[in-house]
Amino acid sequence: MTADYIIHHWYVDFSSGTLLHQLSGEERRLGEYQLKLLLVLAENAGKTLSRDELTALVWERRVIGLNSLPNAIHALRAALEDDGKQQRIIKTVPRKGYILEAEYCQRVSSTNAYELAKIPALDGDAPLTSEDGVEASEPESAPPSESLAVSAPDTTPFQPPTRRFWYWLVPAQSVLLLGFIIWLFVLPMLAPVTKVTERDAGVYSNIRLLELNRQHEQNFACEDLHNQLRTAFYPLNQLLKNQQVKMDAIFFGSCTSLNYTLTLKNSCDHTQLAMNILNWRTNAALLTALIYRETERKLNEMENCVN
Template sequence: MISHCVIHHWLLDIPSGSLVHQQSGEQRRLGEYQLKLLIVLVQNAGKILTREELNTLVWERRVIGNNSLPNAIHALRVALEDDGKQQRIIKTIPKKGYILEAEYCEFSLDEKREADSKGAAEDAGVQLLYPQTVTSQESPSTLTLAREEWQKESQKESVWLTQKLQARRKRFWRWMCLAQATLLLLVVGFLVLTSSLKQENKLTEQVPGVWSNIHLYALEHVNDQLRPTEEIDKQINPSLSALNTLLIEHQANMQVFYQIVSSTMNYTVEITSRCDRRELAMNIAQFRSNNAQLNALIYRETEREINEMANCVN
């Protein structure tokens, strides 16, 4: 016995992770967390779920952005053709949470009735693509049975989906660890290379104390024409000042190492907090040509690294 759930003319097909329109057959794929969120809402149709409950049931208390849940709710409303203002199907309850209205959830059972419907449709020369839904004319026991069967099946699918998400998360973190290890080796290699240069080469801090959470260091060639003549601190001061404010908010510190070779600046950043550490290395060609683009590049790439750092829990 297989049970189906239809939400506002859209069949929830959990195995394929999509919504299928009953009349047109149009298929709309959902993201894995969007799918799990919809399953949780249907399982609790007619009940208000708080943000904390949804975070526990869908994201398993992992740290997520403030907009992750609202964005997922918005995506589900678009997929279900729900009006974001009227919110007929999925409603936002101010200061409480979200609710999926039970009246929009219909359940059906695939058993002998489906075979009979399919045979009748074939006799009429019509191909039946999707199961008929249980109507209000059928007995309450049939409706209850269909809902209970769907609840059981969706629980099994939820376990499978959770395992899939956990496996994907493990693969992601393995990849991240590998990428960070590779980047760390590059940084270490760069530092080892610089330490093996001539004794005339030295690492000098530029304008100490200008930024509270940033230290800027230049690799200088004292007796060589490659010694930087530009005042880089002034050139990239707009981006560093903005990043310093962001670092204060994240309770993090940053060290910047740069070396100028002809028209290229080797730019390496190390960002640290109480619970995380990030590195960024760039070779910026023709960095003198456009100061605005240089600052935009430095801010954009560094901001991404800072925002991806783990949130330290007190």
């Protein structure tokens, strides 16, 4: 069973790929290879691992791009709130590789490990401690000569509850019924409706373009995206066809940003990449190069299933 770790106040649950902050309770998720990279670094905390060692341990026999490891390191630093310039937790050792500082890494057992990541609850039986961490002693008991005051028992006769309870029962039930009706009928009408529409159907054999439409939001991508990315989609389609890979590209664009998510699938593997591209309409050449480069990088990370 894979051990769990606490790294810089983040509890890492490798079974679910989840990071849980010990103080705020915030949850974050990591990708498959980012999680494997963090596990390798944690198991070798305090030891410098070369690029070749990390590539072999994390990606094994897969063919990856030159930027796959640096991009994964950058993602881990962002998830662990590690400053990329100071590099307190994950350090880059020039010409040698990377190291996870042991002082920020704590191995924990699987027993109650998830509760360990949460904010500790107050325990009434726990000993009091001073600011210096020294256990505070219990107050000394009173001398035998000092008598303790004992309160007399309450002799007030029991009185049954008044009927005022029934006066509030009907209004309370009415409020609950009204809230249930609002939750059942009104809220679904106010919730935004999301619709997915396929664009340029039949143009590409291995690429499917899906436009995301949200109620009350205008999509600016459908008019310009195909024209700007045509020079990238045609060679990408041929590359995907040669490697027997299908791609779904889901997009939603505003005036200033483009949300673009691609999913690659073949008979034995699949991968996904989500991007938020700012000022995407200003330079078609840069947009085309970015989409082609990142798609090719994710394609190279997939397992080759071609016979």
